[in-house]
Amino acid sequence: MVAVEGYIILILAFIDGLFFGLAIKKGIASFVLLIGAIMIATYAGFAFLPKLSFSAILTHVKSFIFANIDKLPSILPIGKIGSLSLILVIFIIGLGIGIWKG
Numbered sequence: 813m814v815a816v817e818g819y820i821i822l823i824l825a826f827i828d829g830l831f832f833g834l835a836i837k838k839g840i841a842s843f844v845l846l847i848g849a850i851m852i853a854t855y856a857g858f859a860f861l862p863k864l865s866f867s868a869i870l871t872h873v874k875s876f877i878f879a880n881i882d883k884l885p886s887i888l889p890i891g892k893i894g895s896l897s898l899i900l901v902i903f904i905i906g907l908g909i910g911i912w913k914g
Contacts, residue, residue: 818889822902829903833910 835842881892890898 821835825899826906829906829908830910831906832903835910836907837911872873875903879882 881896
């Protein structure tokens, strides 16, 4: 039986980069609409992001990464640094294609 988890992770990293690239390409219109939505929500009295801070998000992301980085060598058998580098390169390639073709 062939382990396909590594291939699935690589494909998902590429697709994720592609979607991020498309989102960045369309980001200007999204940013303008977001600012408009925040102004309307503020005028109506709604809290846009209640009890959410950048440091809380950063702490959560760090803990998630450090908790899951030990699983990489078992999925892609090229070591921690090699696995992480390969996933980042695939993500950046997808990001570039998404920005270019988006």
